Amino acid sequence: MMSFAGGCRVAVLLAVFLSSTARADEKVLRWGADTDSNAPYGFYGADNKLTGFEYDIIQALAEEMGRKPVFVQNAWDGLIAGLGRGMYDLVICGIEITPEKAGEVLFSNPYYVTFEQLVDRKGSGPIASLDQLSGKEIGTLDQTAALTMLEKTPGVIVRPYGQEVNAYQDVANGRIFGVLLDYPIAKYYAAPNPNLQFSGPPFGQITYGMAFAKANTALQQEVNKALQSLIAKGTMRDILSRWGLWTPTIAGAFGQPEAPSLPDTEYKSFVASHAESATLWTRLQRYASNWRLLLDATLLTLNVSIVGMCIAIGVGFTLAIMRVFGPWPLRWAATLFIEVVRGTPLLIQLYIIFYGLPNLGSVFGHPDLGIKLPPFWAGVIGLGLNYAAYEAENYRAGLMAIPKGQMEAARALGLTHSQGLRFVVIPQSFRLVLPPVTNDFISLLKDSSLVSMVTLIDLTGAYNRIATQTFDYFGTGLLIAAIYLLIGLPFVRLARWTEQRLAVDTRRPGQRPGMFSLPGTQKK
Amino acid sequence: METPLLSVHGLHKSFDETPILKGVSLDVEKGDLVSIIGPSGCGKSTFLRCMNFLEVPDAGRISIAGVTIDCHGLEEAPPKDLEAKAHELRQRVGMVFQQFNLFPHMTILENTMLAPMRGRNMGEKDARAHGLELLDKVGLAAFSDRYPSQMSGGQQQRAAIARALAMNPQVMLYDEPTSALDPELVAEVLAVMKQLDKEGMTQIVVTHEMRFARDASDYIVFMEAGQIVEVSDEDEIFESPKDERTARFLGRFQ
Numbered sequence: 001m002m003s004f005a006g007g008c009r010v011a012v013l014l015a016v017f018l019s020s021t022a023r024a025d026e027k028v029l030r031w032g033a034d035t036d037s038n039a040p041y042g043f044y045g046a047d048n049k050l051t052g053f054e055y056d057i058i059q060a061l062a063e064e065m066g067r068k069p070v071f072v073q074n075a076w077d078g079l080i081a082g083l084g085r086g087m088y089d090l091v092i093c094g095i096e097i098t099p100e101k102a103g104e105v106l107f108s109n110p111y112y113v114t115f116e117q118l119v120d121r122k123g124s125g126p127i128a129s130l131d132q133l134s135g136k137e138i139g140t141l142d143q144t145a146a147l148t149m150l151e152k153t154p155g156v157i158v159r160p161y162g163q164e165v166n167a168y169q170d171v172a173n174g175r176i177f178g179v180l181l182d183y184p185i186a187k188y189y190a191a192p193n194p195n196l197q198f199s200g201p202p203f204g205q206i207t208y209g210m211a212f213a214k215a216n217t218a219l220q221q222e223v224n225k226a227l228q229s230l231i232a233k234g235t236m237r238d239i240l241s242r243w244g245l246w247t248p249t250i251a252g253a254f255g256q257p258e259a260p261s262l263p264d265t266e267y268k269s270f271v272a273s274h275a276e277s278a279t280l281w282t283r284l285q286r287y288a289s290n291w292r293l294l295l296d297a298t299l300l301t302l303n304v305s306i307v308g309m310c311i312a313i314g315v316g317f318t319l320a321i322m323r324v325f326g327p328w329p330l331r332w333a334a335t336l337f338i339e340v341v342r343g344t345p346l347l348i349q350l351y352i353i354f355y356g357l358p359n360l361g362s363v364f365g366h367p368d369l370g371i372k373l374p375p376f377w378a379g380v381i382g383l384g385l386n387y388a389a390y391e392a393e394n395y396r397a398g399l400m401a402i403p404k405g406q407m408e409a410a411r412a413l414g415l416t417h418s419q420g421l422r423f424v425v426i427p428q429s430f431r432l433v434l435p436p437v438t439n440d441f442i443s444l445l446k447d448s449s450l451v452s453m454v455t456l457i458d459l460t461g462a463y464n465r466i467a468t469q470t471f472d473y474f475g476t477g478l479l480i481a482a483i484y485l486l487i488g489l490p491f492v493r494l495a496r497w498t499e500q501r502l503a504v505d506t507r508r509p510g511q512r513p514g515m516f517s518l519p520g521t522q523k524k
Numbered sequence: 525m526e527t528p529l530l531s532v533h534g535l536h537k538s539f540d541e542t543p544i545l546k547g548v549s550l551d552v553e554k555g556d557l558v559s560i561i562g563p564s565g566c567g568k569s570t571f572l573r574c575m576n577f578l579e580v581p582d583a584g585r586i587s588i589a590g591v592t593i594d595c596h597g598l599e600e601a602p603p604k605d606l607e608a609k610a611h612e613l614r615q616r617v618g619m620v621f622q623q624f625n626l627f628p629h630m631t632i633l634e635n636t637m638l639a640p641m642r643g644r645n646m647g648e649k650d651a652r653a654h655g656l657e658l659l660d661k662v663g664l665a666a667f668s669d670r671y672p673s674q675m676s677g678g679q680q681q682r683a684a685i686a687r688a689l690a691m692n693p694q695v696m697l698y699d700e701p702t703s704a705l706d707p708e709l710v711a712e713v714l715a716v717m718k719q720l721d722k723e724g725m726t727q728i729v730v731t732h733e734m735r736f737a738r739d740a741s742d743y744i745v746f747m748e749a750g751q752i753v754e755v756s757d758e759d760e761i762f763e764s765p766k767d768e769r770t771a772r773f774l775g776r777f778q
Contacts, residue, residue: 409625413639414615414691428629
């Protein structure tokens, strides 16, 4: 217990330190995007700096508006929800303007117009329309126009992917027939691959817009004005040309000449940087160059896990006492909590805590009353409460495993019920539950990877960042797995050591190291 | 005649509608050693456990060393101060269990120190000295830093007696103290109880040890089917039992 308490104090200090980021002052433009696997929109380039055509647009736009751009990373699935939390002023991340989405958020005027591009394996026959894809497996991304388009085409077996790289890889490997995705994605991820080919005509038309919170019409108008000016000045044409994205479609939409105004230097350098096959040495260099990210991520993972475990132990212990010794309303409440938490996925619980609670007020007609937890605390509380349910059951089993005679002896000696618990029953059950609690901590350490879904860059977040930047999924995966293993090991050793220390006093000389031989468990 | 140290009157107790005790009354004078015998299931253990409220009686009155608890209708509406009164009563009564119930995570010395330190706020030094003295009395001074699992059953039961004595009780209750012991270990425990009897301790023993009952008791209580059938002098009950049921029960041991 002592080591946990000490760890908690350090972890809380760390947490305070980590969450003390500077508040935004008046003249900033906070923009949200998911940079993982997000070339050429907004992504970390080979030099580990943020880049992308949307990044360039935001820089130009902010300058035009006289604001300072501030980037906020968020997971793709949570981007729109993040607007509701007020995490940023706008989202720019290849979001298509659709009537359904326009019901939830405000959109700027289109900053890019494009189409869906089918990619299949080199040598596949020609495809003229989507109907020809009937019976075939087609990959795409979640929450995209392509997904909607495929779902409307009868007979197509849709495979939604989390990351485009994986989808294209599966086409090259022959696992699926093709991938339908926005043209910029196809151009950057599929065109350089000699095993893949563009197939068929442009499908549909997609317009990208920046998204604002529903009430933020002022910013919407400000952005639209600046965007109009950038288009008129030719800045937009310059940016899109450099990224190789100046197509007849967008030229038509802006009413400007079809020819690019500048050479596609950004596209060329992207392709070049990914063409060179990484040797083991260059990979190691790349990992080493990310040491700062990896260190921060490791500390965050440890921090989240230790604080989460402290919450789990504290709440779990309270729940167990409530459930074993409490009057029926407490017993009932504890049981309900445990069953609900154990019966629902941790990921959903995290989403509810992070994205759901801020909207709590609006459910009851008071939009200002939501509970807005910072990402760190949302993650830690989610993990802590989830594991508390499991801990409670551990402790309950531990408490119930102590023979009734122990409490009777304590009471017969003139101790009160709570003294009997404190000095007799709990110390004994502590030894019994130590091994399962340690196992739970190691599980929690690994489950903490889910907090990357609430915008924290923990080890799993770092994996996403590095892997999608370098396309080195295998090596990065091994590296991150190794770090998890390494930081888990000391806790395994510590637990084994404590367990042996505690077991000594109850072992007969020459007896095999068992947990316990309680005198009261013999025949009755 | 002085008032008895322990007085039980009209005790009733049922478990799930099955009556176990049907109006049991008993007075015990200070310094007496009383054995309670009787067939399995006759209620003798329940009777003993009721005396320090490990079981709450349904009806009856218990009075031990100046603490009186009237249990009429307790089961329907336990009075708020029952727990406080029972706690006060337990301070004056020591109990020894069939399965010893020593605390396995403490040495036997720590076992004797726990209750005085936590229940009576005795200082650690005093509790240690007191504990060592009691362990010496039961012949375990040399084993004070052993854990219960490192000792024989007889040693454990003697340690349990020392632990109960640590609260300086006025009455000691024994619930079949030798039933879980190997035959060769019984004598050492009984010797301790006889020694306590010499020192004037009031003791009530639920037992199957007929030899001990006869040798050491001041008198013997025979119970059957939830009632006290006979209270007799220790030799008398064996040689000429007044009740036919007592005779039948004791006949098995002759």
